Amino acid sequence: MPVTLERIPGKAERVILSMGPQHPSTHGVLRLVLELEGETVVRSLYDIGYLHTGFEKSFESMTYSQGITLTDRIDYLAPLSNNLGFCLATEKLLDLEIPPRAQWIRVLLTELTRIQSHLVWLGTHAIDIGAMSVFLYCFREREDILHIFEAVSGQRMMTSYFRIGGLALEPPLGWLKHVEKFVKMFPERIDEYEALLTKNPIWLRRTQGVGYISGEDAIAYGLSGPSLRGSGVDWDIRKKQPYSNYDKFDFKVATHPAGDVYARYLVRIEEMRQSLRIVQQAMEGLPDGPVKANAPHIVMPERESMKTSIEALIYHFKIVTEGFHPPVGEVYQAIESPRGELGFYMVSDGSPKPFRCHVRAPSFANLQALPKLIEGRLIADVVACIGTIDIVLGEVDR
Amino acid sequence: MAADLANNLAFKELQKYDPEAIEDARAFRDEVTLYIRPAHLIRACEFLRDEPGLKFSFLADVTALDLYPQEPRFEVVYHLLSIETAERLRLNIRVSGQNPRANTAVPVWPSANAFEREVFDLFGIVFEGHPFLQRLLLPEDWEGHPLRKDYPTEGYR
Numbered sequence: 001m002p003v004t005l006e007r008i009p010g011k012a013e014r015v016i017l018s019m020g021p022q023h024p025s026t027h028g029v030l031r032l033v034l035e036l037e038g039e040t041v042v043r044s045l046y047d048i049g050y051l052h053t054g055f056e057k058s059f060e061s062m063t064y065s066q067g068i069t070l071t072d073r074i075d076y077l078a079p080l081s082n083n084l085g086f087c088l089a090t091e092k093l094l095d096l097e098i099p100p101r102a103q104w105i106r107v108l109l110t111e112l113t114r115i116q117s118h119l120v121w122l123g124t125h126a127i128d129i130g131a132m133s134v135f136l137y138c139f140r141e142r143e144d145i146l147h148i149f150e151a152v153s154g155q156r157m158m159t160s161y162f163r164i165g166g167l168a169l170e171p172p173l174g175w176l177k178h179v180e181k182f183v184k185m186f187p188e189r190i191d192e193y194e195a196l197l198t199k200n201p202i203w204l205r206r207t208q209g210v211g212y213i214s215g216e217d218a219i220a221y222g223l224s225g226p227s228l229r230g231s232g233v234d235w236d237i238r239k240k241q242p243y244s245n246y247d248k249f250d251f252k253v254a255t256h257p258a259g260d261v262y263a264r265y266l267v268r269i270e271e272m273r274q275s276l277r278i279v280q281q282a283m284e285g286l287p288d289g290p291v292k293a294n295a296p297h298i299v300m301p302e303r304e305s306m307k308t309s310i311e312a313l314i315y316h317f318k319i320v321t322e323g324f325h326p327p328v329g330e331v332y333q334a335i336e337s338p339r340g341e342l343g344f345y346m347v348s349d350g351s352p353k354p355f356r357c358h359v360r361a362p363s364f365a366n367l368q369a370l371p372k373l374i375e376g377r378l379i380a381d382v383v384a385c386i387g388t389i390d391i392v393l394g395e396v397d398r
Numbered sequence: 399m400a401a402d403l404a405n406n407l408a409f410k411e412l413q414k415y416d417p418e419a420i421e422d423a424r425a426f427r428d429e430v431t432l433y434i435r436p437a438h439l440i441r442a443c444e445f446l447r448d449e450p451g452l453k454f455s456f457l458a459d460v461t462a463l464d465l466y467p468q469e470p471r472f473e474v475v476y477h478l479l480s481i482e483t484a485e486r487l488r489l490n491i492r493v494s495g496q497n498p499r500a501n502t503a504v505p506v507w508p509s510a511n512a513f514e515r516e517v518f519d520l521f522g523i524v525f526e527g528h529p530f531l532q533r534l535l536l537p538e539d540w541e542g543h544p545l546r547k548d549y550p551t552e553g554y555r
Contacts, residue, residue, distance in 0.1 A: 003532065049535035056520075057544055061551060092427055219455050219481060222509025233481065240484040329426040332477055332488065334458065343459055343477065360459040360477070368512050397535060 003047045005033050014042065017379075021050050025128045025383040028393030030367075032382070039378050044371045051397040059357035063323030064090050064164055065300075067357065072158040074359060075395040077120050080113040080149070081337040083162040086357075088243055089333035089344035090164045093326045094298060102166035102291045103245050108179070108282035109152070109161070110244075111275040115186070116145040117338035118268050118275075122193060125265070125387035129206045134196050141189055144182050151175045165299035166292035176283060183280050190272055197265070207262040211373040211385040214259055221372060222365040225340025226271060227389050230264030232257035237336040249278050261388040268390075298324045323352030332360075339363055339390055359398055363391040406430050408452055408487050415445050421492075431488040436500060439491055443506045446478060446487070454478035454487060457503065460513035462493075462521045466547040471495030472523055476503065493523060502528040520545040 005016055020031040029050035035043040055074055059067050071082035084106055091098065123138030146156040152171040153161035161168050197203045213223070218231040228235055236253040238246040254270035256263035292299045300319055301312035318324075326348045334343040340362030349355040366389045373385040403409055403425050409432060413420060419442045422433035434442050446454040459477040472493040479486050493500050502525040503510040514525045515534040522543035525531060533540065542549055 003538070049533075049537070052535040054544060057549075057551065095427065220508050222457060222507070224456075235481050241486075330431065330488075331427050331429060332459075332486070334486075341458060341479075345459065345461060345475065345477070347463060356463055358459070358461040360461075364512065364516075365459075365509060368509055 003033065003045060005035050005043055005045055011037075013037065019382070021047075026386060027124060027391060028396075030386070030391070030393055030396070032370075034374075034379065034382070036379065039380075041374050041377060041379060041382060044374055044382075046367060046370060048367070048393070048396050051393050053398065055398045056356075056358055059354050061353065063352050064326070064354060065319065065323065067354065068163065069158070069160045072160055073394065074361065074398055075337065075339070075342075075363070075392050076157060077392050078113045078117045078338045079157055079159050080109050080161065081117075081335065081342060083160060084110050084244070085333060085335045085337070085342045085344045087162045087164050088335065089331055089346045090326070092331045092333050093329065093346055093348055094164070094295075094324075095327075096165055096293055096295055096298065098166050098293045099290050100245070100287045101289045102293075104282050104286050105167060105171065105291065106162060106244055107246065107249065108279055108286075109149070111278045111282070112145050112148060112179075112182075114275045114338045115272050115279075116142050118272050119145075121268065121338075121387075121390045122265075125384075125390075126197065126203075128383045128387045129203065131197065131200070131203065134193060137189070137193060137196075141186065144178075144185075148175065148178050148182065151178060163292075163299070165295055166290070170291050176286070179279065179283055183276060183283065186276055187273070190269065194269060198269075204262065206384055207265060207388075208258075208260060210261045210377065210381050211388055212258075212260050213369060213372060215257075217372065218259070218369065221369040223340070223369050223389075224362050224365065225336065225338070225390075226254075226264055226267045227340065227366055227369070229253065229255045230267045230388075231259040237334055237341060241334070243333070243335060249281050251275075251278050261384050264388050325350055325352055334360070337362055339392065339395070340366060359395075361395040361398060363389075363393075363395040364398075367391055367396055403430060408432075408446060408454070408485070411449060411452060412442060412445065415449075416442060429486065429488060431490055433490050433492065436491045436493065439489070440501050440503065440506060442489070443476075443503055447506055451483070452480060452485075453482045454480045454485075456481055457507035457509050457513075458486075460503070460510055460517060462517045462523055462545075464521060464545065464547045466495070469495055472498050472521060474500050474517065474523060498523040499526055500524070501526055504528060519543070522546065 015036045017034045020026040021029040031047040033045040034041050071086040072079040119138040119142045123135035126134035150156045153159040215231040215233045218228050251274045254267045256267050296315045305312040328350045330347040332345045334341050343360030345358040347356040374382045419438035421435050424431045456479040458479045461475050463473040470492040473490045476489040519533045
C-alpha cells in the first residue's frame with residue numbers, strides 16, 4: 001500500500017488525489033497526495049523514494065577517489081557543485097591545501113554550474129506555468145555552458161572533473177575564450193528572459209503572493225539557498241563561511257523580503273548576474289601554477305612522470321589498488337549549491353574507504369516546506385510551488 | 399570559527415546551563431562535536447536554539463552512524479547552524495543496539511521531521527514522539543535497514 005492520506009469522516013465532499021509520480025510538472029518522480037475541497041488543497045503529503053539508489057551505502061564500498069563519480073549523479077543538474085562538496089570534505093579530513101589556480105578554476109566552473117542549473121530551473125518553471133518560449137531560450141544558453149564543461153572535462157553532465165587535491169587535469173588551451181564569449185553574451189540574454197517574464201501580467205498573477213513562507217518559518221523548515229533568501233534571510237555560505245577563496249571575490253547576495261514565488265524568481269535571476277560577475281573575476285584573476293596539490297600519496301602522478309620516475313609509478317600503483325588513509329575523525333563541509341546548503345558529512349576510521357559519507361541534500365530539506373506552501377491554495381498553484389523550491393529528485397532520493 | 403573547546407561558546411554555555419548534559423566533547427579540524435546524554439537532548443536543543451548569543455535556529459541535518467559491533471551501537475548526529483553568528487555545532491547521542499530509540503527533535507525544529515524519518519528508514523532507529531514515523535525512501539514492506547553495517551550488500555537478502 002503506498003503512502004496515502006486518511007479520509008476524515010463526515011467530509012465526504014473531499015477528494016483525495018494522487019499527483020505523480022508520472023506528472024510532467026513534478027520535475028521527476030515526485031508523488032504528492034492531495035486532499036481537495038473543490039479546487040482548494042486542504043491537506044497534502046509527499047511521497048518520495050522512487051529514485052532511491054543507495055548512494056550513501058555505495059560510498060562505503062569505494063575509495064575516496066572513486067566516490068567522486070557517484071557525486072555527479074546525486075544532483076545531475078549541478079554535478080560540479082557536488083564534486084566540489086565531496087572534494088572539500090575529503091580535503092578537510094586530510095587537511096590538504098590545494099593550489100590557487102585549482103581553486104580559481106573550481107570557483108569559475110561551479111559558478112557556471114549555478115547559472116546552468118538556474119537556467120534549467122527557469123525554463124522548466126516557466127513552462128510549468130505556461131510560458132513555453134522561455135524554456136527554449138534557457139536551454140540554448142545552457143548548451144553553451146555544457147560545451148565549456150565538455151571542453152574541460154570531456155563530459156557534458158557527469159563531469160567528475162574536480163579531484164581530491166585539485167583538478168583532474170589542466171584545462172585545454174583556449175578554453176577561456178569560450179568562457180569569455182559566454183560572459184560577454186550572457187547579460188543581454190538575462191535581460192531577454194526578464195523582458196519575457198518580469199513584467200508579464202500573466203506571470204505576475206501566477207507568481208505574486210503564491211506560495212508564501214515567512215523568513216522564520218523558512219528557517220524552521222530547513223529551507224536553504226535561494227528559497228531562503230527569497231524570504232528575506234540574508235544567508236549565503238559563500239559569504240558567511242567562505243570556502244575555496246570565495247572571500248576574495250566581489251559579489252552581492254541577492255535577497256528579497258516578499259517570500260513568494262515571484263520573490264524567489266527575482267532572487268535567482270539576480271544570482272545569475274552575480275555568478276557571472278564571479279566568473280568574470282575568476283577569469284581575469286586566474287593565477288598560474290599547478291592544478292594539483294603537492295601530495296604524491298593522495299594525488300595521482302602525471303602520466304609522463306610515471307614513465308621516468310619509479311616513485312611516481314609506485315604512488316600510482318598504491319593509489320589505484322589501495323587508496324590513501326585519512327586520519328580518524330569526522331568532518332562536515334557545507335557549500336552553497338544552486339539549490340542551497342549541500343553538506344557532506346564524512347567519517348573516517350583510518351581505512352581507504354569512508355566509514356560513512358552522508359549527503360545533506362538541499363532538495364531533500366527544501367521539499368519539507370512544500371505542504372506549507374500549497375495548503376489552502378488552488379491546485380494550479382501546486383505546480384508553481386513545486387517549481388519554485390527547485391528540487392532535483394536525484395538529490396531528494398539519493 | 400572556534401578551533402578548540404576551551405574557546406567554544408556553545409560548549410561553555412551549555413556546560414553552565416546543564417552540567418549533566420555533556421558526556422564528552424571533541425574538536426577536530428575546527429569542528430566541535432558534543433556528545434549529549436540522550437535524556438538531556440531536547441532540553442539542550444531548546445537551550446541552544448533560544449539562548450541569545452548562540453541561536454542555533456537552523457537544523458541543517460540529522461543522520462546516524464552504525465558502529466557495529468560496538469555497544470552502544472548507534473550514534474545519532476545533529477548538525478546545527480546559527481544564522482546569526484555563522485557558527486556550526488555537531489551534537490551526537492549514543493543509542494543502544496537493542497531496541498534503538500531516541501527522542502524526536504521535531505518540536506524544537508520542524509525540519510527534523512524528514513531527517514528523522516530517513517534515519518528511521520535506513521538505520522531502524524525509532525524516534526519517540528515523531529508525528530509521522532514511516533518509511534520514507536524505501537517501500538513500506540521493505541525488510542531490514544540498509545545503512546546498518548551488518549546489512550548484506552551482495553547476494554540474497
